[in-house]
Amino acid sequence: MSPAANTPSNVTQEQLIAGLQEDIAREYKAIIQYIIFSQKLDSAKYMNIADELEEHAHEELNHAIAIANQLDYFGQYPVHEPKPVVVSENNEEMLWADLRAEDETIRNYRERIQQAEALGEYALAEVLQEIVRQEQDHQIDLATALAVVPHESQRKGLGPKIGS
Ligand SMILES: [Fe+2]
Numbered sequence: 456m457s458p459a460a461n462t463p464s465n466v467t468q469e470q471l472i473a474g475l476q477e478d479i480a481r482e483y484k485a486i487i488q489y490i491i492f493s494q495k496l497d498s499a500k501y502m503n504i505a506d507e508l509e510e511h512a513h514e515e516l517n518h519a520i521a522i523a524n525q526l527d528y529f530g531q532y533p534v535h536e537p538k539p540v541v542v543s544e545n546n547e548e549m550l551w552a553d554l555r556a557e558d559e560t561i562r563n564y565r566e567r568i569q570q571a572e573a574l575g576e577y578a579l580a581e582v583l584q585e586i587v588r589q590e591q592d593h594q595i596d597l598a599t600a601l602a603v604v605p606h607e608s609q610r611k612g613l614g615p616k617i618g619s
C-alpha cells in the first residue's frame with residue numbers, strides 16, 4: 456500500500472472532506488476506548504500504561520475538536536457516530552485493539568496530509584502533522600507496553616485478532 460496510490464493528484468475537496476469526517480469518527484472511537492480501557496486495565500504489569508491511556512483520551516478529544524474546527528472551515532457539519540468501538544475484558548487484547556486503531560489512524564492522517572497539500576490547504580496539513588505526531592507517541596506507548604516495535608510494518612502477524 457504505497458501512500459502515493461492513495462493520493463491521486465486530482466484529489467478533490469469533497470474527497471478531503473469525506474476523509475476528515477472519517478477521521479473525526481475514528482477520534483470519537485478512540486476517546487471511548489481510551490476512557491474504558493484506562494479504567495479497566497487490571498493487570499499489575501499494565502498499571503503505568505493505564506495512566507497513559509487516560510492522557511490519550513484527553514489528546515484524542517483535542518484532536519476531535521481540531522478536526523471539527525477544520526470541518527467548520529469548509530462549511531461542514533461534523534458526523535456524530537463513532538467508528539465501531541472494540542471491547543475486550545482481556546488486558547492484552549485491549550492494548551492490541553488500541554495499537555491497531557492507532558496504526559489505522561496514522562495511515563489515514565498521512566493520506567489526509569498528502570490530500571491537503573495536493574489541494575494547497577497548508578494550514579490544515581500543519582494541524583494534521585501535529586495530530587499525527589501525537590498519534591505516533593500513542594503508538595509508541597502502546598507498543599512499548601506490549602513489548603513490540605512501534606512501526607506497523609515491523610510486527611505483521613503479531614497479536615490477537617479482535618474486533619474490526
Ligand atoms: Fe487522535
Ligand SMILES: [Fe+2]
Pocket residue numbers: 485511515557560589590593
Ligand atoms: Fe491516538
